[in-house]
Amino acid sequence: MIKTRFAPSPTGNFHMGGLRTAIYNYLYAKKNNGTFLLRIEDTDQERSKKVFEEEILQIFKIFELNYDEINYQSKNIQKHKEIVDALLDQNLAYKENDGPYRFKVNREKDYFEYEDLILGNIKIPSENIEDFSIARSDKSPTFILSNLVDDHLDQITHVIRGNDHSINTIKQKLIAESISLNKIEYAHIPLIHDLNGKKLSKRDNITNVDFYLNEGFLKESIFNFIIKLGNNFNDLEYLNIQDAINNFKISKIVLSPAKFDIQKLEFINQHYLNQLSFQEFKLHINSKNLKATENYNLDIIYKDILSRVTTTKKINEEISYLINFFHKKQTVDIDNNEKDLIQKIYKAIQDLHNEEDLLEALEKNDLFLKKIGKTVRKIFVNFESKLPIDKIIFFYGISNFKERLLLYLSWLMKKDLNL
Ligand code: GLU
8 A cells, every 4th residue: 555754854944845745745645545644753853843843733734634644753763773783783884983873885786776756767876875874973863764764664655755855765775775675666856946946945934834824825825836836737727635636646747846936826826815705705804904894895895805916915905905094084185176076975975875876876966986086085095995986985885985075074164164
């Protein structure tokens, strides 16, 4: 049975490249009715932090990457040490004077080679591979050894990981062959580059999954964006997890580095945002804005808001533009033409109680939106919101509309009387 794993070290924020690797391992396992393991590689005691582990678990939950098992590398340290001892006993490794324990590379063959499921045939002259460390001078095992031993203890059949590990794979295969461990298939995913063709660095905040979630990218958008970096999924435009499982093929992963284009992510997010129902939309509004809009008709304008934004953070910005100025009950300077219009508008609608009749009443009095729009926008939102003016009016509703006009009329009156 196929078994894959994702093996993060909790030494930093969970980044987008890691998320892609995790998802690919998950998809491959599920596609083949296999199992998927999450292994927290927490042996670097100085750099491993509980907060980073919690972040990994949280992001797994958000993206519904349901693992069948979870393991902690630190639990296996004893086993790792036993393998170091076994290698030493069999004269396959040695200790350098006061230095680390090294694996003795057997250079009888001219080349080391293996078939990578993505990169194809990998062939390296044996003289290019130096003896390498399997344990530090205090005998604590290195990543190369612990990671390999764990993959065997966990009975992993397929390792899908970033291309930056391809040299480690050669070394791990040398150890595995020397002590006849079961064969593991390896697939190395090309790394993600920025638009300038440079490798995305883990240290760059811009690659943290958390950053995108906080910016207001929906999990569906991040999922689609990241899985499509380097794999076309039969050209399906938008996939849920099940579609992704059905259409995942390791052999379709492209060899050239994928380009990280945030505009593409925004485009995908717009697609998913526009699918939101009003109830779902409300889940993305912060409590302050939710409270501030509870007496207005947000349901009438939510689609207009969605068609203008790229993130949920921007939904909240749009709502602030709508209510900021209105709630301050401030007045802005207006000229005589505007004053005249406000008076006419109020006259035309003062007896109305229903916003449905509002536009008709205005038009009957020759007050078309084209003519009054600018003034209304000015006195309601001080031009902060760019939503269509009829939507702004409906958002506030007839009684707020009247109230606002009255606020101006009484202010103008006071001004005229020099009060
Ligand atoms: N802990 C390693 C890392 O985060 C695991 C690499 C692997 O997948 O084998 O890079």
